[in-house]
Amino acid sequence: MTLVKFNPDLKNNGSLLPGFNDVFNSIFNDTFFNDRLVSRVPGANISESEDYFHVELAAPGLKKDDFKISLDRNVLNISVEQQADNSETKKNYSKREYSYSSFVRSFTLPESANAEQIEAAYTDGLLKIDIAKREEAKAVRRQIEIK
Known part of the structure; x- marks a missing residue:
């Protein structure tokens, strides 16, 4: 089972299927995917x-x-x-960018x-x-x- 984030503020955003865009927004705006899409190279x-x-x-x-x-x-x-x-491995990061x-x-x-x-x-x-x-x-x- 997959949990999908739903934004009630956008429930009627012109789409014929309310909530349809929320599925894609939850996938592509999730940090799991963003961290892999963003290049880790300094500007x-x-x-x-x-x-x-x-x-x-x-x-x-x-x-x-x-x-x-x-x-x-x-x-x-x-x-x-x-x-x-090795001293950094003792920390428990919730997000590290x-x-x-x-x-x-x-x-x-x-x-x-x-x-x-x-x-x-x-x-x-x-x-x-x-x-x-x-x-x-x-x-x-x-x-x-x-x-």
Whole structure:
């Protein structure tokens, strides 16, 4: 037997079969399915300034030593593989959402990136990677005089 959540506020929501939509809402809004549908990979922001490309990865709860950053040809790989902490197993969680055991994010660098000048720093749950641009790729700016 399966229990189906029913929302009486939506009992007459234009459907010919009242409660029919509640069956699907209870299935797809249940945390059992949502936890498996949602990717457990940290989000990334990619921006560009005049001299650098910037990659920011939101990964709270990790340590600097958990990250492995590598460059293979033109692809920047960021990976994390955490070992299970035995002290955490004594807790009885009713829901646990911010647990990254391992992930890999890969970014293809543009041809204008200088692969020899890449710097990374991890502070306050944010991994920041700065990738220098090649000199020929930097924007040339100058003031043009009007005659």
